[in-house]
Amino acid sequence: MSAKTLFGTNGIRGVVNQELTPEFVVKVGVAIGTYFGGGRILIGHDCRTSNTIFLYAITAGLASTGCTVLVGGCAPTPALQYAVNCFKLDGAVIVTASHNPAEYNGIKVVGCDGTEIPREEEEKIEKSFFEGSFTRSAWNQLGSIQPFPGVIDTYKEAVKTHLDVEAIGRTPFKVVVDPVNSVGGLVTPSLLKDLGCTVVTINAQLDGDFSRPPEPKPETLGDLSATVKALHADLGVAHDGDADRCMFVDEQGTVVWGDKTGAVLLDYVLKKIGESTVVTPISSSKLLEDIVKRNGSKLVWTLVGSTIVTHTMKDMGAEVGFEDNGGFFYAPHQPVRDGALAASMMLEVLAKSGKPLSKLIEDLPKYALVKERIECPNDKKPQVLAKVLQQTEGMNRLTIDGVKIFFDDGSVLVRPSGTEAIYRVYAEAQKEERAKEIADWGVTLVTKAL
Numbered sequence: 001m002s003a004k005t006l007f008g009t010n011g012i013r014g015v016v017n018q019e020l021t022p023e024f025v026v027k028v029g030v031a032i033g034t035y036f037g038g039g040r041i042l043i044g045h046d047c048r049t050s051n052t053i054f055l056y057a058i059t060a061g062l063a064s065t066g067c068t069v070l071v072g073g074c075a076p077t078p079a080l081q082y083a084v085n086c087f088k089l090d091g092a093v094i095v096t097a098s099h100n101p102a103e104y105n106g107i108k109v110v111g112c113d114g115t116e117i118p119r120e121e122e123e124k125i126e127k128s129f130f131e132g133s134f135t136r137s138a139w140n141q142l143g144s145i146q147p148f149p150g151v152i153d154t155y156k157e158a159v160k161t162h163l164d165v166e167a168i169g170r171t172p173f174k175v176v177v178d179p180v181n182s183v184g185g186l187v188t189p190s191l192l193k194d195l196g197c198t199v200v201t202i203n204a205q206l207d208g209d210f211s212r213p214p215e216p217k218p219e220t221l222g223d224l225s226a227t228v229k230a231l232h233a234d235l236g237v238a239h240d241g242d243a244d245r246c247m248f249v250d251e252q253g254t255v256v257w258g259d260k261t262g263a264v265l266l267d268y269v270l271k272k273i274g275e276s277t278v279v280t281p282i283s284s285s286k287l288l289e290d291i292v293k294r295n296g297s298k299l300v301w302t303l304v305g306s307t308i309v310t311h312t313m314k315d316m317g318a319e320v321g322f323e324d325n326g327g328f329f330y331a332p333h334q335p336v337r338d339g340a341l342a343a344s345m346m347l348e349v350l351a352k353s354g355k356p357l358s359k360l361i362e363d364l365p366k367y368a369l370v371k372e373r374i375e376c377p378n379d380k381k382p383q384v385l386a387k388v389l390q391q392t393e394g395m396n397r398l399t400i401d402g403v404k405i406f407f408d409d410g411s412v413l414v415r416p417s418g419t420e421a422i423y424r425v426y427a428e429a430q431k432e433e434r435a436k437e438i439a440d441w442g443v444t445l446v447t448k449a450l
């Protein structure tokens with residue numbers, strides 16, 4: 001958090017009792033309540049040790065501005081988002097730090113459409129916060145605080161309506177679920193059992209200390225991989241701390257990157273619902289473009305950030321969204337990342353194809369990826385970008401975030417890092433040597449500009 005902003009790419013984040021103190025969070029709650037201007041606001045949370053403190057702090061802030069606070073409890077972010085839409089509430093505040101380590105917590109603000117509010121709305125909350133321009137309700141007009149049960153059951157039933165439940169039920173799947181001791185464990189295991197799967201869980205007891213880092217990636221999913229192998233399971237499913245993301249382990253125990261499983265899901269979904277618009281950040285693989293093209297659909301690239309994907313989907317009426325970190329957005333359900341929907345849809349893909357996940361991955365177009373980093377002082381980044389843009393003028397390129405140049409047999413993304421004093425170069429091509437060649441060319445673009 002810098003001096004004049006509160007929100008990062010996914011809400012407000014910070015270390016407990018450092019950036020995120022109770023008094024800070026009460027004030028954030030008052031600013032959010034002022035922004036909503038009353039109405040019925042759902043509050044929910046993941047399983048972090050600090051959640052009760054911040055839940056009370058936010059609740060106090062919201063109710064002091066006249067909002068009715070509906071306490072939805074411990075639930076996945078997509079379940080709370082779904083409830084806002086389904087019960088026609090005015091918004092939600094979710095206490096979660098998503099994939100961040102245990103010492104962090106955070107706050108996500110959801111509007112009346114069930115999506116995280118866009119940047120321009122966050123700015124209104126920030127303005128109110130920093131100016132101290134707050135609604136202060138009279139003593140007899142304070143908001144009430146009421147229990148709001150049923151969030152998880154409603155969500156689970158809604159996910160099922162988008163699935164071919166019969167097809168999944170015909171195959172005797174064995175699935176291992178690793179919800180990182182958090183809210184995914186309240187939904188995914190029972191949902192998959194309802195679908196007829198044999199479910200084994202690891203890291204499923206609710207525990208804010210987390211048995212593994214909450215970000216699901218190959219380095220953190222060793223136990224899941226080993227369990228899938230040892231039990232000869234068909235699939236491993238891993239969520240992050242608030243279960244809006246889902247990573248998969250194939251039947252051989254290999255943790256598969258989100259771009260590949262996303263491509264498998266996307267290919268299936270586009271065949272299922274027909275010609276569609278797909279939204280993905282500029283950092284995603286060309287593999288996605290291949291899948292979208294071969295299904296006669298349209299691909300829209302955006303800046304990196306799940307909220308940006310969501311709002312672009314809404315603006316364009318897109319059906320599907322995708323992020324390579326395990327984010328899958330399916331608008332017929334809701335245009336937000338949804339871990340349980342992704343997990344159960346993957347089972348439908350396996351059931352309908354009759355193939356194991358490793359085979360579906362093998363069948364995808366292959367790309368070699370080369371990643372490079374070039375040191376560049378932050379103050380020089382804009383002039384470097386200007387020169388890179390000059391040098392690539394007239395080429396087949398996108399300039400949404402840095403510059404991404406497309407070739408017939410590959411692509412390269414050259415973009416300044418938002419958090420480090422470096423430029424990143426991501427090159428991919430069907431052949432390893434060609435990916436290296438394109439990466440070198442991308443690196444030269446930056447070094448010449450420096």
Ligand code: MG
Pocket residue numbers: 098099240241242243244245
């Ligand atoms: Mg998350």
